[in-house]
Amino acid sequence: MRIFTTLCGAYERAPHVVPADLQCLVEQALWNLNPGVLRHSLGVGVGDIPLERTWQMEVYRALTEIAPVGCTVSPDVGWKFGVDGYVDFYMHGPNFRWMLELLREGHGIWF
Secondary structure (H helix, E strand, O other): OHHHHHHHHHOOOOOOOOOOOHHHHHHHHHHHOOHHHHHHOOOEOHHHOEOHHHHHHHHHHHHHHHOOOOOEEEEEEOHHHOOOOOEEEEEEEOOEEEEEOOOEOOEOOOO
16 A cells, blocks of 8 residues: 555646636536446446446546646545544645535435
8 A cells, every 4th residue: 555655646647727616626527427437337226327336436536537736535534524424525625625425316415
């Protein structure tokens, strides 16, 4: 694990523009999704609808591809903030901190 982390630290990617707000980030991520992955995945439930975890994996990939340099995308965050639950994604960079929770067909919505 340490070697992998060290190698990743040497990796530099092209800078991306920081989205103006969370809505812009979500729009960019949606445009970056690979429909073929979702369409052909075997991670489906009733009615062949992709499971939430299937969506999470593809959204994580999309987010990490569009994330600007200096931004970290962390999945399943909660404990670090002293709460019992988890949010699907926490993104933070020099000038922003955003949380993103996915819903599948409205399941799991709460206020």
